[in-house]
Amino acid sequence: MGDPSRACPILHIDMDAFYASVAVREKPELWHVPVIVGGGGRGVVLSANYLAREYGVRSGMPGTRARRLCPQAVVVSPDYDEFVTVSKAVMETFRRVTPLVEAVSLDEAFLDVRGSTKRLGTPLEIAERLRALIYDEQGITCSVGVAATVSVAKLAGKRAKPDGVVVVPPEAITSFLHPMEVGELWGVGEKTRDLLQRFGLRTVGDVAHTPLTTLQRAVGDGLGRHLHELAWGTDRRELTPRSTVDDPEKSMGANETFGRDTDDRDVITRELLKLTGRVTRRMRTAGVAGRTVTITVRFADFTTITRSRTIPEATDVTHEVHRTAVRLYDALGLQRARIRLVGVRVEGLVPRDTVHRQLVLGEREHGWRDADRAVDLARFRFGDDVVRPASLLT
DNA sequence: TCTGGGGTCCTAGGACCC
DNA sequence: TCTGGGGTCCTAGGACCC
Numbered sequence: 001m002g003d004p005s006r007a008c009p010i011l012h013i014d015m016d017a018f019y020a021s022v023a024v025r026e027k028p029e030l031w032h033v034p035v036i037v038g039g040g041g042r043g044v045v046l047s048a049n050y051l052a053r054e055y056g057v058r059s060g061m062p063g064t065r066a067r068r069l070c071p072q073a074v075v076v077s078p079d080y081d082e083f084v085t086v087s088k089a090v091m092e093t094f095r096r097v098t099p100l101v102e103a104v105s106l107d108e109a110f111l112d113v114r115g116s117t118k119r120l121g122t123p124l125e126i127a128e129r130l131r132a133l134i135y136d137e138q139g140i141t142c143s144v145g146v147a148a149t150v151s152v153a154k155l156a157g158k159r160a161k162p163d164g165v166v167v168v169p170p171e172a173i174t175s176f177l178h179p180m181e182v183g184e185l186w187g188v189g190e191k192t193r194d195l196l197q198r199f200g201l202r203t204v205g206d207v208a209h210t211p212l213t214t215l216q217r218a219v220g221d222g223l224g225r226h227l228h229e230l231a232w233g234t235d236r237r238e239l240t241p242r243s244t245v246d247d248p249e250k251s252m253g254a255n256e257t258f259g260r261d262t263d264d265r266d267v268i269t270r271e272l273l274k275l276t277g278r279v280t281r282r283m284r285t286a287g288v289a290g291r292t293v294t295i296t297v298r299f300a301d302f303t304t305i306t307r308s309r310t311i312p313e314a315t316d317v318t319h320e321v322h323r324t325a326v327r328l329y330d331a332l333g334l335q336r337a338r339i340r341l342v343g344v345r346v347e348g349l350v351p352r353d354t355v356h357r358q359l360v361l362g363e364r365e366h367g368w369r370d371a372d373r374a375v376d377l378a379r380f381r382f383g384d385d386v387v388r389p390a391s392l393l394t
Numbered sequence: 395t396c397t398g399g400g401g402t403c404c405t406a407g408g409a410c411c412c
Numbered sequence: 413t414c415t416g417g418g419g420t421c422c423t424a425g426g427a428c429c430c
Contacts, residue, residue: 018430044398046430059430062396105401105430189428222404223427255399292422302397308423341398402429409422 004169005124005146009114010239012145012157013094013130018107019047021140022086023076034073039063042257046078050162083107086138088245093133097126103244110150112239127165151235152177154186173233178205185230187223195219207231248349251290254278255343261300263336269326270391275344276322277389284376288349289314293324296343297332304341307332314348314355319368321346 015021019037024030036057038046045066048057055070067073087106094101097120100112113126120126127144134142141163145156148170155177160166168176182204183193199218201207207215208231216224229235254275262268272295283289294308307328315321325344378387 038398042395042398044396046398060398062398064395065397108430187428191427220405249401251401253400257398294423304425306424310422343399345401400430402427404427405425407423409420411419411421412417 003122003124004172005122005127005167006117007170008123008146008148008153008167009112009117010147010150010153011111011113011123011127011130012147012150012153013109013111013127014143014145014157014161015090015107015134016141016143016162017047017049017053018140019078019083020049020052022083023047023079024049025139030074030076034070036063036066036070036073036075038078039066039075040077041259048073084245086140090134090138090142091243091245093130093137097130100239100241102239102242105244110153110239124165124167131163131165147173149233149235150237150239151186151230152233155180155184158184174205174208177231177233178203178208180204182207182227185227187226187230192219192223204231248288249286250349251345251347252279252282252286252288252349253294253343253345255296255341255345257298257341258339261338261340263334263338268329268339268342271342272325272329272344273318273322273389274392275342276325277318279344279346280316280318280321280372281376281379283316283346283349284352284372287352289316289352289355290346290349291315292347293321293328294345294347295325295328296341296345297329297334297339298341300338300340302340305332308347310348314350314352316352316372317368318372 020035023037024035034052034055035049036045036052037048038044040063043063045057045059045061045063047059048066052070052073057066057070057073083106091101091103091109094109094111098111098113098116102110104110113123116126117123120129123146127146131142131144134140143157143160143162144165145153145158145160146165146167147153147156152168152173156166156168180203182188182196182201185204195218196207201210207227212224212228215228218224219227256271256275291314292308292310294306296304296306298304309324309328311324321344375387
């Protein structure tokens, strides 16, 4: 009756410290100690449990800094297969409530429950039921934001953490949003926050009460309009049902930070080959091909550039992508630049069976395709380490 | 031994075409 | 005595998210 969540059909559900929770759920000896997932070598923290967060550890933080803040933390390696398995199970649980589920990432989703209330109760009741189900089935906790729109539900969910529910009914939207710091808004990162700060806009309320045209002069037309809507909670973005795990991707890429910076062309082209192999193998598994090859080069001082080239016909052939990547790299004409990271990405992905391969007289690419297929098959049968290009043998 | 790796979307200029 | 207007593709960079 008096349940304020009746006018709030959108749920944002977010697992609490997902990677860390999954990593420890069957290890009682880790339940009462700080735990950090990832962050070895030059890496950053992927997730930290709440005990580690008490020491200031946050995800995205360099592992070196995290270990300094909390030397007694137990550091565990991520097990992505396990994360994907748990994620799929959680999303299935959501779909028992409604088909309108938009997965944002492995550990986060929006649900539109307006069609489920007759059957299952108010949005708040549904939220509590889902939290209980996830805990019983997966042994991890989650938090839920309940509101009338996607963007407000997202912020409510953040406020609910950890292991809670927050409902923001329509009449409470501005009093909920306006005291917040602008950086809390979804889509406002460090740069935009600093920019807004320079205009004296610190809170969401400041942004809300700035004339639209002034805001647009500060941050650009598109972003200005978007921020204004977010600040009033009038953002009408519809939820688009989709799964992160099974949806077709628009690009696929891989990159890697070297253990030590390097200026050695051989090391770099070999790394490009390794990364290309990873990417094209995933492409072949997914049955897609792409036309635009982009390389990323990050220098020792962290400046990062990209170079791309669109080839006439979509490909999933390791040799073709690698050849394009190396040409892009060589065209940079670098001499002694110290390089920290390189990456390869293929964009403009389309289903492979829509690609019409021209039969060019004397074409050799089919030989390379056959070679890729043979390698894929051998890896499938005997494991990842059995076949690799001669230049990657050590 | 500061700063990963996987993505998406937006902007902006130039080329090219009708 | 101006300079056309779009639409699309390509490239590069940047911001952001988890």
